[in-house]
Amino acid sequence: MSSIATFIDWNTLMFVAIGFGAQLCDGALGMGFGVISSTVLTLIGLPRVVVSATVNTAKILTGTASTVSHLAYKNVDWRTLAILGTGGIAGALCGSQLLLRSDSSRYIGPFISTYLIGVGIYIIWKASYVERLRITLPRIAGIGIAAGFLEAVAGVWGPLATSNLVASGLPPRLAVGVGNVAETIVAVIVSATLVHELGFDKLSRAAVGLVIGALIASPIAARLTANLPKRRLTIGVGILVILSSALRLLKETGWLG
Numbered sequence: 192m193s194s195i196a197t198f199i200d201w202n203t204l205m206f207v208a209i210g211f212g213a214q215l216c217d218g219a220l221g222m223g224f225g226v227i228s229s230t231v232l233t234l235i236g237l238p239r240v241v242v243s244a245t246v247n248t249a250k251i252l253t254g255t256a257s258t259v260s261h262l263a264y265k266n267v268d269w270r271t272l273a274i275l276g277t278g279g280i281a282g283a284l285c286g287s288q289l290l291l292r293s294d295s296s297r298y299i300g301p302f303i304s305t306y307l308i309g310v311g312i313y314i315i316w317k318a319s320y321v322e323r324l325r326i327t328l329p330r331i332a333g334i335g336i337a338a339g340f341l342e343a344v345a346g347v348w349g350p351l352a353t354s355n356l357v358a359s360g361l362p363p364r365l366a367v368g369v370g371n372v373a374e375t376i377v378a379v380i381v382s383a384t385l386v387h388e389l390g391f392d393k394l395s396r397a398a399v400g401l402v403i404g405a406l407i408a409s410p411i412a413a414r415l416t417a418n419l420p421k422r423r424l425t426i427g428v429g430i431l432v433i434l435s436s437a438l439r440l441l442k443e444t445g446w447l448g
Contacts, residue, residue, distance in 0.1 A: 206232075206400025207407075210249065214408035216428055222349025223428055225250065226314075228401055229346035230307060230435040237397070239299055239344070240290050244385035245394040246346030247378040249401035254375030256409075266368025271361065274328055275352070275369060278335020279342070279377040286343025287384040303345050304440035310341075310350050311432030317354050318425035326360040334359070335373065343381045348374045 209231050216223030225246055232242045261267055290299060338352035349370065356366035386394070 203396050203400045206397045207404040210401035210404025211408045212404075213401075214253070214405035215411065217349070217405075222353050224253065224405065225342070225346045225348055226307070226310065226350055226432055227428065230432055230439070232397065233304075234435045234439050239303060240385060240389065241394055241397075243287075243290060243343060243346050244382060244389055245397040245401070247342070247382040248386065248394060248398040249405065250346075250374065250378035251382055252402050253405045253409075254371060254378055257371045258375050261368035261371055264368075266364050267372055268361070268365050268369055271331055271356075271365070272369045272372055274331045275335040275356075276373040276376050278332040279339035279348075279352075279373050280335075280380050282336035282339025282341075283343040283377045283381050284339075284384070286340040287381055290344050290385070291388055299344065300443040301440055304436045304443060306341070307345060307347070307436040308433050308440070310347065311429045311436065313354075314350050314429035314432065315426050317350075317358075318422050318429070326356075330359055331356070339377050342374070342377050343384075348377065 209228055210224075213224045213227035213231075216227060228246045228249070229242050232245065233239065237245070334352055334355045338348050338355075341351055342348045352374065353366055353370040356370060357363050361369070
């Protein structure tokens, strides 16, 4: 009993709550688990590299369940998946190495916080305007590289990958399916790379909490999806990302001490 109490402490329960709320948004929008989990974990003071490793480790389990469902319902275009996944892996490997470079660590925090503020603005914009572009293989590869890089350095994939696949003309059903499967593959690469350097002990408790919270929220999110006002929720997620990233940027640059 004492060992269980030691493992399931208040920190773990906090991660469960974060995973629960993030998965509720993800179930309604097709994105949100990574961006909410990473911004909140970063805001409470965890190092960027630990945040990325933790979120990606959690995504392996949550993403596997999603992958099985999308494959079963034939929501995957294999050629698009191959191109997006290859680009995602390339971007993830570059982002992981950047994140692990000790001599660049002081620059990564402000850069990613600024980047995520832009992502938040982009999410709000996407809630009000959908741009239709022509889908091309180079564009898909570029989306994969950019999303893979952001996945590695910030644990964020959906706002770039899924939204841009839809904007490029891929049917939403396939965009969500391909995006989820590719995200799971990329999460495995990022997690393996970062955990190899950090050690599993530094992130296991947070990862377990996020997974537990996400699994509890998944059936609730599925039921609520049809009734939630998605435009307002999307804008809310964007505002949350902007505010939390801006606060973290102020801390990282010394404005808040």
